[in-house]
Amino acid sequence: MDAQGAQFARQVADAADAWLRDPRDTQVYARLVAAVEAWREHVRPALEGIEHAGRRDPVDDLAAYPAADTAAAVAAAISSPPRRLDRVMHDVVDQLRAQTVTRAAPLRTGEWGALLGVPTAPVHSLGRDQVPVDPGVYLWCRGDEVVYVGTAANLRTRIWGRHLGGGVSLANSSLRRNVCEVLFGIPPTATGNPARQKVTQEQAAAIRAWLRECDLSWQTLPTPRDASDLEQRLRDEFRPRLNRL
Template sequence: MRELHQDFHPPSTGEWTTLLAAPTVPARELGRAELPDAPGVYLWQRDGRPVYVGMSASLRGRAWGKHLGGGVSLAGSSLRRNVCWLLFSIPPNITSGPARQKVTAEQAAAIRDWLLGCDLSWLEVPSVTAADELERRLRSEYLPDLNRV
């Protein structure tokens, strides 16, 4: 298994500070209905460290539906593909695209379990464009480990 970087130093800009200060919910305890069906930016954290930042037109659909799925196809979630790389050293380009390799049921369960060991926070924004712009700024200031893959 690969390891996450130990050097956690997100910038202390207002946007990162706001996202890091947002309420955090353990993924294991998160119900689908708790996430808004609205555009926004979401942050996955593990052991108090940001590991992935993403955006969506529907926080409920993306952060819950796509990332916490348990299927053997990882094509719909770059986060799941990157966790697969972390756990099993299978590069994301192998599990994405039209000729993608599917993972075993055991690997899919391990990926989901790893994600369920994370915490999730999010910020709603007024539009998909605003979510996309905010995610780009956050990623350019600090690229969490699973966004680096």
Template structure:
């Protein structure tokens, strides 16, 4: 059963719909009440650890370069952190973000870059049946992402990745994350 949230609840947590809101609240609950592994490190140590791992130019990444494991990833541009996310498979998720199609529904990062570049709100481009961007806009979004660096930390489990991402997003609020 899916709960029904009002638009202000969705906006506060950056959720696109009730399903995503449920997932965010579940991750937050697990992050605050789970195993010692999820809660022993303070968020600033997590952030330092993520910033310390080597960054790779997004333009040079191939699927084969990316681990097919859960983890947390960071997009940086000009040395400044822009977006942090979690993945059950870093390979699949980062490949989705690097896509170039006109449908942005599968990538919150691409929707947020679209909002930055073209002032089209993510809730407009987030649903597969809603507005799609033009080919030129999709190319500009992809080029913006290709000018970024990407780094990641592997996690033991999907749950650990979700907990870490929640702590990082709420503690540091990267500009392209909607918290």
């Protein structure tokens, strides 16, 4: 695969990875469709005569790209007999959809059940002083879906000082970075370092607006270590889509 082909392949992998985390977002899906079409046009000449023995489908190279669920789906869709690109991509999408459908929701028993039983508050109407300064874990929910679970030594500082900030640097909030990827396709690796890419004021405002459309709940714990341990147990059982590996 040439350098430009590798770039197109990476765009497909990144777009599919973002869509897998938010399959109901039409903008994210449109990004995936556009990336696939651009890649298809680039590799189309190489597909002429693909049925000839010994020719490998260029999509094989995608399995080398570490895009978590996407790479696994691509690898599963590739078989040894050469095939046309449209058939391969059809299988890839089927794999991604299957993973999306079978992705578990958190159980409403045990520690997840206790946390889900805590009353939620709409973020847009939540006052800063309503959030405690204690250690704890917190849930960000959108509709009926848990989209993020986090831990904090000080819930108020974490939620208000980091996640609900409006600054153009996203380095101190993994939640804002992952929402940025959902909305604008900018990978967290590009926005996770203070010295690297920053978003525009308009993008920062859109990220904050998205978060303010969610609901928030939390559970206080005696110590930051207790909070961190609980968050890890929760994530081991179920990982919301905005919690990256």
